[in-house]
Amino acid sequence: MIRPEDLLHPTPFGLYCPPMDAYIDPVRSVERAIVTHGHSDHARAGHLSVLATPETLAAMAIRYGEGFTRVRQPAAYGESVSVGETRLTLLPAGHVLGSAQVLVEHKGLRMICTGDYKRRPDPTCVPFEPVACHILISEATFALPVFRHPDPEVEIRRLLTSLAGFPERTHLVGAYAFGKAQRVIRLLRLAGYDEPIIVHGALEGLNELYERFDVTLGPLERVPDARLKRSEASSRPGRIVIAPPSAMRTRWADRFADPLLAFASGWMTIRQRARAAGVELALAISDHADWLELTQTVSEINPEELWITHGRDDALARWAELEGRRARPLRLIGYEEEHGE
Amino acid sequence: MQTFAELLDRLILTPSRQARVRILRAYLAATPDPDRGWALAAIAGGLKLPGLRPGLIRTLASTRLDPVLFSLSYDYVGDLAETVSLLWPARPGANRTPSLSEVVAGLQSAAPDERAQRLEIWLDSLSVSGRYALLKLSSGRLRIGASKRLALQAAAELGTHPIEEIEEIWHGLSPPYEDLFAWLEDRGQRPGEATPAGFRPVMLAHAAAPEFEPGRRLADTIDPEIYAAEWKWDGVRIQLVRERDVQRLYTRTGEDVTDAFPELMDEIGLTGRMDGELLIRGPDGEPAPFAEVQKRLGRRTISVREAARRPAFIRSYDLLDSDGQDLRLLPFRERRERLERLVPTLRPDRIDLSPLVGFSGAGELEALRRQPPQPAIEGLMLKRWDSPYMAGRPAGQWFKWKRDPCLIDAVMMYAQRGHGRRSGAFSDFTFGVWTSTPEGDRLTPVGKTYFGFTDEELVRLDRHVRETTVDRFGPVHSLATGPHQGLVLEVAFDAVQRSTRHRSGLAMRFPRIHRIRWDKPAGEADRLETLAAMIP
Ligand SMILES: [Zn+2]
Ligand SMILES: [Zn+2]
Numbered sequence: 069m070i071r072p073e074d075l076l077h078p079t080p081f082g083l084y085c086p087p088m089d090a091y092i093d094p095v096r097s098v099e100r101a102i103v104t105h106g107h108s109d110h111a112r113a114g115h116l117s118v119l120a121t122p123e124t125l126a127a128m129a130i131r132y133g134e135g136f137t138r139v140r141q142p143a144a145y146g147e148s149v150s151v152g153e154t155r156l157t158l159l160p161a162g163h164v165l166g167s168a169q170v171l172v173e174h175k176g177l178r179m180i181c182t183g184d185y186k187r188r189p190d191p192t193c194v195p196f197e198p199v200a201c202h203i204l205i206s207e208a209t210f211a212l213p214v215f216r217h218p219d220p221e222v223e224i225r226r227l228l229t230s231l232a233g234f235p236e237r238t239h240l241v242g243a244y245a246f247g248k249a250q251r252v253i254r255l256l257r258l259a260g261y262d263e264p265i266i267v268h269g270a271l272e273g274l275n276e277l278y279e280r281f282d283v284t285l286g287p288l289e290r291v292p293d294a295r296l297k298r299s300e301a302s303s304r305p306g307r308i309v310i311a312p313p314s315a316m317r318t319r320w321a322d323r324f325a326d327p328l329l330a331f332a333s334g335w336m337t338i339r340q341r342a343r344a345a346g347v348e349l350a351l352a353i354s355d356h357a358d359w360l361e362l363t364q365t366v367s368e369i370n371p372e373e374l375w376i377t378h379g380r381d382d383a384l385a386r387w388a389e390l391e392g393r394r395a396r397p398l399r400l401i402g403y404e405e406e407h408g409e
Numbered sequence: 410m411q412t413f414a415e416l417l418d419r420l421i422l423t424p425s426r427q428a429r430v431r432i433l434r435a436y437l438a439a440t441p442d443p444d445r446g447w448a449l450a451a452i453a454g455g456l457k458l459p460g461l462r463p464g465l466i467r468t469l470a471s472t473r474l475d476p477v478l479f480s481l482s483y484d485y486v487g488d489l490a491e492t493v494s495l496l497w498p499a500r501p502g503a504n505r506t507p508s509l510s511e512v513v514a515g516l517q518s519a520a521p522d523e524r525a526q527r528l529e530i531w532l533d534s535l536s537v538s539g540r541y542a543l544l545k546l547s548s549g550r551l552r553i554g555a556s557k558r559l560a561l562q563a564a565a566e567l568g569t570h571p572i573e574e575i576e577e578i579w580h581g582l583s584p585p586y587e588d589l590f591a592w593l594e595d596r597g598q599r600p601g602e603a604t605p606a607g608f609r610p611v612m613l614a615h616a617a618a619p620e621f622e623p624g625r626r627l628a629d630t631i632d633p634e635i636y637a638a639e640w641k642w643d644g645v646r647i648q649l650v651r652e653r654d655v656q657r658l659y660t661r662t663g664e665d666v667t668d669a670f671p672e673l674m675d676e677i678g679l680t681g682r683m684d685g686e687l688l689i690r691g692p693d694g695e696p697a698p699f700a701e702v703q704k705r706l707g708r709r710t711i712s713v714r715e716a717a718r719r720p721a722f723i724r725s726y727d728l729l730d731s732d733g734q735d736l737r738l739l740p741f742r743e744r745r746e747r748l749e750r751l752v753p754t755l756r757p758d759r760i761d762l763s764p765l766v767g768f769s770g771a772g773e774l775e776a777l778r779r780q781p782p783q784p785a786i787e788g789l790m791l792k793r794w795d796s797p798y799m800a801g802r803p804a805g806q807w808f809k810w811k812r813d814p815c816l817i818d819a820v821m822m823y824a825q826r827g828h829g830r831r832s833g834a835f836s837d838f839t840f841g842v843w844t845s846t847p848e849g850d851r852l853t854p855v856g857k858t859y860f861g862f863t864d865e866e867l868v869r870l871d872r873h874v875r876e877t878t879v880d881r882f883g884p885v886h887s888l889a890t891g892p893h894q895g896l897v898l899e900v901a902f903d904a905v906q907r908s909t910r911h912r913s914g915l916a917m918r919f920p921r922i923h924r925i926r927w928d929k930p931a932g933e934a935d936r937l938e939t940l941a942a943m944i945p
Contacts, residue, residue: 213474214482214495218537339421339491339541348422382884383481390475 070175078398104183105167123166130273161185162196164247181205187361191254204371208379209356217358223351224255238324242313242331268311414542433563444509446585453560490544568593606655608663610800614807631771638766642686643787650682677756685725696785726763737798788812814901818934824874835874844937861922892932899924
């Protein structure tokens with residue numbers, strides 16, 4: 069059998085697959101890229117060709133414009149693509165719409181790179197599909213035992229309780245524009261909230277993308293125009309506004325009446341982090357696997373060896389050691405720890 | 410316990426003081442006795458529980474989790490109570506959750522060897538925020554950013570009595586304060602009586618730089634007819650009071666530190682209240698470096714023998730009342746005269762007088778500020794001769810004019826992730842300067858800092874660390890350095906001293922990043938000799 073390092077290994081550009089001459093989520097421009105999902109640190113513009121799910125290709129076109137790559141190679145979940153003797157299959161990762169794990173098979177060796185993933189149910193994307201393999205390359209964003217994300221439904225109920233308790237305050241919810249924002253909207257709908265939700269302009273294209281792939285978001289409204297007089301713009305208190313976190317601390321937020329800042333992110337599990345972000349309502353809703361999801365997934369797939377990419381590789385490697393598993397931190401660079409959260 | 414936990418969570422995250430008062434008031438109004446009283450005591454710092462040692466909590470956690478995983482988690486979160494509350498693996502079928510009163514009674518009555526067991530049972534039954542509240546409570550320190558004053562303000566708003574009326578009787582009350590609530594809610598008599606030797610809020614100074622008074626340059630303003638000048642001592646601001654045979658020592662925030670300084674509780678002859686600087690006397694009779702004061706302040710109690718080895722004394726600079734007479738509305742000139750008459754009648758080894766600094770003009774003062782005669786001097790204080798003693802930081806009365814910091818150029822050598830609010834980024838940096846060795850010039854670490862950069866700089870520093878890491882020792886990243894490689898940090902610090910505990914033989918006081926020299930080659934950073942020459 070081929071050595072695993074000869075099928076996939078870390079390089080400064082990202083994970084490289086020599087038999088295919090392709091990189092997974094390359095951080096610089098390359099000829100052949102395989103992209104796991106549309107978050108900006110994984111999906112960059114300027115590769116010659118990009119192989120990804122149709123959803124991810126559509127998300128990249130919205131982010132970077134139609135010319136983000138020369139050649140688009142769509143591959144649906146579960147559909148195998150042959151490249152020489154190598155077979156490649158994208159599998160659902162449950163992270164955001166279109167997110168995929170990459171299964172590479174060559175000369176009897178099966179390797180899976182999870183990309184970013186989670187195991188909790190998410191009404192905006194296809195759930196993670198565990199598949200057997202020899203080498204599992206797992207992300208480790210929240211790989212510390214302190215990260216045990218609560219049920220998202222519980223967190224959404226806290227948002228609605230706060231809205232009922234402070235009806236005079238606009239609830240300004242910071243959520244990453246791709247994935248988290250739409251998930252929060254869907255969760256609100258599933259919790260029975262039917263009012264129009266006000267969204268920041270940066271979300272509009274991505275919201276349409278979700279609608280196009282049959283994720284219904286219900287009535288949405290544009291943010292009131294900045295040029296409206298303050299009294300008019302803030303005449304609708306007690307509403308939910310969803311905006312990317314970067315917009316919350318800018319003048320943009322001034323137009324709302326006495327806003328109550330909330331933030332939907334896995335990092336909100338930690339009080340000090342919530343405090344540092346200046347958030348009054350910390351919603352621990354994560355699109356990444358928490359400690360239990362990570363460790364249970366490794367146990368369930370039960371690979372011969374675990375490789376760990378970005379995040380807290382030290383803790384996950386220690387866990388593997390205690391479990392008697394072979395593990396190896398890859399220390400890939402270039403992926404932001406806070407991405408997509 | 411769950412409502413108390415939710416209260417803490419909300420207080421922690423609510424930024425505005427007014428909103429925090431409102432939240433606490435609502436809690437006190439809705440929660441029955443005695444729970445609300447214990448909560449008030451916990452927040453106002455009046456709850457005395459046999460504190461659980463952090464070691465005990467760690468040991469307890471290690472029965473449930475691998476110690477390495479525990480350390481990695483603790484290192485990330487930065488707070489023991491929060492770490493344990495998050496990673497405690499709940500046991501299915503745990504007991505019913507305890508009330509706040511039950512927890513307080515349980516901690517008070519448990520024998521030392523029973524405490525861990527009780528804690529474990531409670532931890533199993535509580536949610537994450539409940540566990541956090543429990544651990545904060547049982548470690549004896551809440552530290553949730555809610556002061557005693559905020560707590561009393563919330564209590565005052567239950568009724569119509571102003572906060573000052575509560576402050577006067579507060580020291581004589583004890584939790585769970587059922588008598589206090591009865592009075593506030595018009596159901597009972599005013600409890601207790603005014604406590605002797607209570608704390609009075611202190612007067613604070615503005616920084617003098619760069620414009621001394623709006624629109625006027627410093628040099629034009631300092632007129633010896635208008636301002637008195639004193640040295641600014643590098644100790645701890647305190648208030649010493651003796652009333653009706655009760656003597657107490659407070660920090661400037663009103664924290665009672667009487668027990669930490671028994672030597673100052675001897676008969677020293679004072680009847681009144683003075684404001685001054687707490688200092689430690691060094692072997693030469695002069696004030697010792699600040700580190701010595703800090704060591705003493707960090708301990709709640711101390712034996713008389715230890716106190717005698719490093720005796721504390723007070724360098725007094727103001728008199729708030731004397732023999733029952735309130736002097737605070739008198740001008741500083743008159744208070745100073747009374748102080749000068751009083752101090753010679755007190756025990757000289759315990760209390761002395763902070764001398765006035767004579768000067769004829771701003772130029773002379775500027776020179777003194779730059780080159781103070783003693784290392785324990787941080788700069789100058791300027792006080793208007795006609796200033797009354799006012800609580801808080803009134804405009805245009807007192808100014809602090811600090812000595813310029815020392816500066817060196819050092820090279821970043823190691824980096825570690827920050828704790829708590831900065832835990833996502835590399836923000837703890839060890840830096841070094843060049844020194845000659847038989848193998849040529851090498852960097853030797855001289856200090857560590859996590860202050861002095863903006864959030865944008867932090868992002869850039871973080872990237873620098875990721876890109877230049879060459880090795881890792883646990884959480885510590887070792888960075889690539891050499892004459893042409895490495896990042897130069899211009900480090901500001903207050904002083905440098907000899908130290909046997911540091912590899913370089915030197916210890917810096919309060920180093921912080923002054924500027925990041927992205928432009929400067931590492932080979933041009935300073936040498937150890939330069940730093941050593943800055944020892945006073
Ligand atoms: Zn990622
Ligand atoms: Zn992602």
